[in-house]
Amino acid sequence: MTRFMIRRFLSLIPTVFLIITFAFIIVRSAPGGPFTSEKGRPPEIVENLKKHYDLDKPIFTQYLLYMGKIMKGNLGPSTRFKDFTVNEVIGTALPVSMLLGILALSLAVLSGVAAGIISALRQNSWVDYLAMSFAVVGISVPLFVIGPVLKLFLALKWKLLPTSGWFGGRYSWVVIIMPVLTLALPYLASIARLTRASVLEVLRADYIRTARSKGLSETVVILKHVLKGALLPVISFLGPAFAGIITGTVVVEQIFTIPGMGRPYIQAAINRDYGVILGDVIVFSLILVLMNFLVDIFYGFLDPRISYK
């Protein structure tokens, strides 16, 4: 088991390395630079600026310099927010996005799995049809439709919740309800469907037949024998789900005006603020890679066929 974990961890390093390089290449191969859109700057000033940000050196040197800084955890200066380093820009925004993301993921997993199991056990009953119809809704309607529509009804028409904002302002915790709900909904739906399908499939397995033939009660059969196997696909799905949630936060933060990583990211992309773009991509990717690693380990815990060779 420990060998398994070490192996998995080691394979992370080249992946991270590749991602950073890949991001660097993409960002730098785009036409234009951070200073091309600002008009009326005398060329000498542009030259100086470039020198200051190391942009006059050959690209490979820039790459090495950058990698060097990364190793020390320094993501470099931001070309847009002249007084801030990228670390600072991200530092304030990241916890907000993380909180939003984790809450959404937890909601999606807990409710989704519960709904899926209940639907599977009551297959073809009205509970099942209702739940699965909701699930199709959740999958079909995009985030940026759900968000505004929820806002329209819950906040504007029925005045139940505030329209936007985050903690620290004049709102209490209720302000996170809509954003978290919006973000969680599509994944809740997918997880519910996946769980249901998986439970149904495991229920048809031979080893469940064996368990029943031994006289075990249905509750024991389900909790002990069915659950472990049935949850495996759901665990596998957590990786991509988290990736989707990261992406979703960008939209949700825009709709509900939340001070997370989303807005700065888009702005940086439009303003070609290399520092922030790269920094964002790296941070997101690292988080994702870490999540995937954790998911792998968890999966290994549950499925002895993988970790016990």
Next chain:
Amino acid sequence: MTEKKQPKRDSLTNEFNQTMKPVSLWTDAWRRLRKNKMAFAGLIIIGVFGLLSFTAPILPIHSYETQVTEHQNLRPSFRPAGQLMIETRTSYFKQVMEAEGRTELNDEEKAEISSMEQSVQTNPIHKQMYLLGTDSLGRDMLSRVLYGGRISIGIGLVGTFFSMLVGISLGSIAGYVGGRLDNLLMRFVDILYGLPYMLVVIIMMALFGKNIINLFIAIALISWLTLCRVVRGQIISLKNAEFVEAARSMGASTPRIIFRHLTPNTLGVIVVFSTLMVPQFIMNESFLSFLGLGISAPMASWGSLVAEGASVMDLYPWQLLVPAISMTVFLFAMNFLGDGLRDALDPQSKNKL
């Protein structure tokens, strides 16, 4: 004990007069699909949408880009625009009137109203109807939604088509050939899978410019991954099947085996996944348009329409609801159809995702 002569019988009827009809995969699937009411309804809805979008240029509707400034922000209605225009203006004036504590419209306001009424009598443009209302620039919502649908659905279809080409080819080759090639490809797929995909797309759209080609490239870049994996999986499980050995023993070459024998057997899976890819494509494109990184004005896609509507939804909710509902219904229908196809093509997966 005499030897009984066996009566001549048709190979489809046995001695007990029980008929066993041979049924091909597709006829069987079609029959099952028809029984599934939701999926069938989905199919019809998609047909209607498809037809409307395709024929949009020849339908008797307003142009999607003509702006009639006096007709801004009109509610959906069967009544002619002129009337609505006057009513809206009048009620606005009444609000101002109350706010200022007056009981009557002042002269300026009255003058404006009567000049509007004049205009309505003379200018035929005010007789137009906007069944689904207008947006902030006086453009007809109905035609914008239809044209937006054209773009969204078009992108969905074309994108899916290209993803299919790439995904199926690569998946088939990787699955069949196996070995280092397969390993390499799957590693590549895994890495791409692990990227926060939309984020990368956002960067690309922002950095490389907002035209349709880039949009396609960006989205298509990642969409072939799942199909590739799925096809590869199918091929791997099929390639050791006996009919493949038979083909090989008759001297079939590798490409022939891949494309003529294995791939058709994966058609079921391909059809299902492709049907489910179209809505994903549409969602991705809409996502980008919503963020302002996709389609640019005056063209519209459902995503950009939703974005425009969201910004004014407290005042003019129909501008959000019209595109939102259209898009949702379409995506719904496609998802139901995809589910139905999956159930129809693989009866044992009736209980599957």
Next chain:
Amino acid sequence: MAMTDEPILQVKNLRTYFNTDEGIVKAVDGVSFDLRKGETLGIVGESGSGKSVTNLSVINMIPSPPGRIAGGEILYHGKDLLKMPKSEIRQIRGNKISMIFQDPMTSLNPFLRISNQMIETIVLHQGLDKKAAKEKAIEMLKLAGIPSPEKRIDQYPHQFSGGMRQRVMIAMGLSCNPEILIADEPTSALDVTIQAQILDLMKDLTHRLGTAVILITHSLGVVAGTCDTICVMYAGRFVERGPTDLIFESPMHPYTQGLIKSVPRLDRKSTERLSSIRGQPPNVIDLPDCCPFYPRCDKAMDICKRKYPAWKTFDNGRTVGCWLYSEER
């Protein structure tokens, strides 16, 4: 072979049907047999003849849509299993009547350790605590021929080979010392050499413990070596029943005769053609009232097409369902 004359299990006219889109499948359509203490009863038949469904019906484990037990009685020590409430039946399953299945690869839960899977049955039915149960389980594994059972019991199923897994299943099935062991094609998924070992193991253990066995198989070879009594099944019903030796010596029903003749023999000339029963087993949906075997029967008569044969019992414990042996023609 300690056999008394009191049957511990009496199956009377069992009928199990399945509702499908194409009609009602009468998988088991009137099956009756008795099982005595310590007896090994073999049920032989082709695929689709209804043998496995018979088994599952005994412990009332037919999946309920689409299947249902449409009629008959299953008397275990006089009590009808089909009318028992679920909670009572659960006390019998795994405990007094135990079942082992065909495919050892898929019949054990891959996510739980063997110890876990064996202990749960023992704790449930015999009231031992976990430690004592584990010792009992190790004891059973040893009897089943698993080397170093104390170590292997904590492993997972995928760490065992196919034959070993079947031994584990047998150990698990016999761990509560049941009166009846139902074995559904226990060796069909195994290599031939392992088959022999497993069959010997089963014979040995069940004799030692005095367990009665219902053995389902499609192989006459298996039946010949292990069973006291054989029932031959075709299209959902028994066609012949009797002591093994007598049936092999002089099979009465044409189907049984065909089956025995079709086994290739080493003592015949190699230039002889292999014999087989011509035709196909019928589709059991909506069969008309006739002998289901008649299209393939060389000795078929007119009445065979019109009425299902009456069941005739003989003094030596044999019964046959064939018009050839009935006085009515």
